[in-house]
Amino acid sequence: MSKTLTFALMDPPFENARSTTAMRLIDLAVKRGLNVNVFAYEGAVYLPFAKQAQHPNAVHGRSLEEENHPLPRAWIAAVMKEAAAKGAKLDWVNCGLCVDERGAGEAIEGVRRGSPADFWKFAEGSDNTLVIGTK
């Protein structure tokens, strides 16, 4: 049976290298065929926010297409697709209270709403858990 890793994320997108590192780790785990649980807490609930949009870069004179600004929601969707292709599971839970506080209810398909109790269940059922805190 494939192993399962759980990641707890807290950083909002576009602010800290931790988000990028977390996505790199999740991607590598999925590529290895591992099942991955993600519990997104606090600002991290905006990582899969469906309304993230690319923009042009007027300062550097680049169009929207040339700028091709990376969006975490697209990374997450890609990793979910990759997991399905590998026969692995990527279960992404957004903390519901954090979502409500921030008005971040419009998440991409495949993300579900939960509570810190889900994090407990994830940790209980996983081979290991990595908490990436903000401080």
Next chain:
Amino acid sequence: MAKFLLIESRDPFDNNVVARQYDLAVNLVKEGNEVTLFLVQNGVLPARPGAHSALLTATARSGVEVLADDFSLRERGIADNRLVEGVKAASLSVIVDQLANGRKVIWH
């Protein structure tokens, strides 16, 4: 004997706790444990010879395996063949493998 993975994402110029994390790694080895200190993001900065490098080298000499994320090194223009003594460049996949093998892990 337990196996530990300490992930250090901060640099000692910016954060005083970093040196204590190195100490934690050394003390865990002294207690008979196997320890990997994995540097990532700005955590790789002391892997370039500089003011805080001696502490990192001392950590490695004490028996801690000290690895630096190759991607973070490239991002910061640090050549992986010019790292301080005791530090080796490594893929982030080391973290995934050690997690899957059940290492006790701390992110800082």
